[in-house]
Amino acid sequence: MSAENTTQAGVYDETCSWAEAYAEDQRRYVCLHIPSSSVDQPKICEKHCPHKLSYVLAFESRWRGVCDRCDRSLCVRVVYSHQETAVEGFLVGRHPPPVLPRPRGEGEREEDILNILYSHPLPTSINDYKSHPLYVLRRHLLKFEAIYPVDSKILGYCRGEPVLSRDCVFTRDEEPYKVVKARPKKGMSLLExxxxxxEVFGLWQTEVYVPPPVVDGVVPRNEYGNVELFQPSMLPAGARHIRIAGIQKVARKLEVSYVPAMxxxxxxxxxxCPVxxxxxxxxxxxxxxxxxxxQEEQMMIEKEMKKREARVLxxxxxxxxxxxxxxxxxxxxRLT
Known part of the structure; x- marks a missing residue:
């Protein structure tokens, strides 16, 4: 890519796109705006967009919203208006993202967003509290949600309704915190x-899952023959997760004990379907x-090169x- 043939008036990409690189030492993403040759200048990326920013998406092995990296006020507007859920819901039907572990810098990004929200006063509109990451009204509690403890500190009021924090006090209790009516199942009678x-349990009543360790080089597996890795902490002790295409074929050739990672x-x-x-x-x-x-990859490359040479000849x-x-x-x- 080059900044040549761009006038001083600003003939930039009408798709309003730029590149990003992850800075390991700073533990964050840095934007690279090619036409203006600027580095880590998100305001410049926003300035040269042909239209006002409404939403920002990043594409790598999956897509995700990154409004907070470009415009902090836009980040707050998106969170308040639930625009992020709407946009992601729209894209899921067309480009469903693969289920992958949390990307690099995800924790720092969420902490940065929370700091932005903490710097703003309490919302004055009731609709702003719906799905708000920091505050909640009792009217917006879903069926499987409850305030704990019941006498939680009131942070303020919105039109006479107490505003509560989404944080809770973590205590352990084996009894269900809440009992709700079950959804009807097919074949149930009216009385049933x-x-x-x-029985509904809260997050404070749970503990981190500790998987069984590897014993004698054998990785434990579930009844379906795989390992559940919904979180990095679910990796068994003494095991390694290898995310390389075609690695199963090599493991079978070497007769190495392995388990697919779901x-x-x-x-x-x-x-x-499991991923x-x-x-x-x-x-x-x-x-x-x-x-x-x-070695297998090198052999495949050499084999492909031989096929290519044969086609050229x-x-x-x-x-x-x-x-x-x-x-x-x-x-x-005698044609000329």
Whole structure:
């Protein structure tokens, strides 16, 4: 990409796009605006957009909203108006993103957004409290949501209604915090529907899942033959998660014990299918497996190069054969 042929008036990309690079030392993303040759200047990216910014998306192995990196006031407007949910809901139907672990800098990004929201006063509109990341009104509680503790501190009032924090005091309790009516199931009688309930537990009543460790080089698996890795903390002790395409084939050749890694679910056309991303192996087998994979990749590259050379030679043969035929026809029929 080049900034040549751009006038001083500002003939920039009408799609309003720029590049980003992750700075390891700063633990954040840095924007790169090619036409203006600017680095880490988000205001310049916004300034040269042909239209006013409404929403900002980033594309790598998946898409996600990144309004806060470009315009901090836009970030707050998007959160307050629930525009992020609407835009992502619109895109899911057309370009569903794969379920992947949290990208680099995700924690810093969320902390930055919270700092922006903390610097603003309490919203004055009731609609602004719906799905607000910091504050909540009792009227907006969903079926499986509850305020805990009941006598939580009131942060303020909005039109006479107490404003409460979304944070809670974490205590442990084996009893369900709330019991709600269960959804009716197919084949249930009316009496069973009225009597059926669901016990609801709060996040403060849960604890981090600790998976069973690797024993004698064998990775534990569930009844479906895979390892559930919905969070990085779910990786068994003594195991390594290798996210490389084709690594299963190499593991089978070496007869290395491995288990497919399931990182989430894909919901499509009313069905849900597990999303597999790489494999989980014992840490002592990782180096051997990676070395074998590199050799396999090198062999595939050399094989592809030989195929390419064969195609090139065949095309040259056709070209030379065609030239010779053309010369013979011209000599035979004395064509000019």
């Amino acid at each position: 529907r009225d009597a059926s309930t669901v 990182i989430g679910w894909d919901f499509h056309s009313g069905h849900c 597999i991303d790489g494999i989980v192996v014992a840490e002592e087998s990782e180096e051997m497996l990676m070395e074998a994979w590199r 065949e095309r040259w043969k056709k070209l030379v054969r065609g030239v010779l035929i053309r010369e013979r026809v011209q000599r035979t029929y």
